[in-house]
Amino acid sequence: FxxxxxxxxxxxxxxxxxxxxxxxxxxxxxxxxxxxxxxxxxxxxxxxxxxxxxxxxxLRDDDLSISMEFIKWAYPEKEFITTFYKMLQENSISLLQEGFSFYREKLSFKNKRDYRVESAYNILERWGCVIPLTEVLSDENNYAAQKDFKVTLRAPSDDDFKNENQKVLFQHQNKKLLDIYSWAKSETKCRLGAIYEYFGADYIECGKCDWCHDNQ
CATH class of the missing domain: 3.40.50.300 (P-loop containing nucleotide triphosphate hydrolases)
Incomplete structure (x- = not known):
C-alpha cells in the first residue's frame, strides 16, 4: 500500500x-x-x-440514530455500572468461562451489538474497581483455578461517579455528534469554510466542495 x-x-x-x-x-x-x-x-x-x-x-437517514445508540452504550448510566459491578462481585468466574456475553444475557439486552457491559468494565478498570482485563486474560488458567476467584477489587464510590460523570460525558459527545450531522446536512455554507468557522477561524469558501460547485 x-x-x-x-x-x-x-x-x-x-x-x-x-x-x-x-x-x-x-x-x-x-x-x-x-x-x-x-x-x-x-x-x-x-x-x-x-x-x-x-x-x-x-450519509444515510438512520446514521444519526445509530450513532446516538453507540454513544449511549459507550457512556452507561450510574445504575447500570453499579448493577454490573454487583454481578461481577457475585459471579466473577463467568467472565473467564463465557466472557461478557454471560452478563449481557443476564441484563436482557435486546440488541446484540449493545456493548454497555464492555464499556462499564473499562470504566471500572480505569477507577481501580476491577482487575485489568488484560491481566485476567493473560493469566486465565491461574485465575480459573482459584476456588473463590474475584475480579472485583472495590465498589465504585460516589467520588468516582462525581469525577467522571458519564451523563455529562454522554451529553458532550452527543452534542459533537449533532454538530457534525448538522454540518453534513447543511445546504447553506461551504463544507470546508464551515469547518474553519467551527474551529474559530475565518469562513473562507474553498470553491471545490459539493456546496461550492452547486452555488458558484
Whole structure:
C-alpha cells in the first residue's frame, strides 16, 4: 500500500489515522464520524503531497440514530455500572468461562451489538474497581483455578461517579455528534469554510466542495 499508488485500503478510523502516505488521493467515509474534529483529522490523511485530493462522506437517514445508540452504550448510566459491578462481585468466574456475553444475557439486552457491559468494565478498570482485563486474560488458567476467584477489587464510590460523570460525558459527545450531522446536512455554507468557522477561524469558501460547485 505504501509503495503502490493503485491500492484501495479499508481501515477503521483508528488505523486510518496512523497512515502516513503522502499521495492518498481519495478518502471515503462510509459511516458518520463521531465529531467534526475526528472527521477533519481523518480527511487530513489525503493530499499530504500538496496535490489535489478528495474526501467523500456517505450519509444515510438512520446514521444519526445509530450513532446516538453507540454513544449511549459507550457512556452507561450510574445504575447500570453499579448493577454490573454487583454481578461481577457475585459471579466473577463467568467472565473467564463465557466472557461478557454471560452478563449481557443476564441484563436482557435486546440488541446484540449493545456493548454497555464492555464499556462499564473499562470504566471500572480505569477507577481501580476491577482487575485489568488484560491481566485476567493473560493469566486465565491461574485465575480459573482459584476456588473463590474475584475480579472485583472495590465498589465504585460516589467520588468516582462525581469525577467522571458519564451523563455529562454522554451529553458532550452527543452534542459533537449533532454538530457534525448538522454540518453534513447543511445546504447553506461551504463544507470546508464551515469547518474553519467551527474551529474559530475565518469562513473562507474553498470553491471545490459539493456546496461550492452547486452555488458558484
Amino acid at each position: 505504501i509503495k503502490n499508488e493503485n491500492v484501495l485500503m479499508l481501515a477503521t478510523p483508528a488505523f486510518g489515522l496512523g497512515i502516513d502516505k503522502p499521495n492518498i488521493r481519495q478518502i471515503f467515509n462510509y459511516e458518520m464520524p463521531s465529531s467534526i474534529e475526528s472527521y477533519f483529522q481523518e480527511i487530513g490523511r489525503a493530499g499530504r503531497d500538496g496535490q489535489p485530493a478528495q474526501a467523500h462522506l456517505f
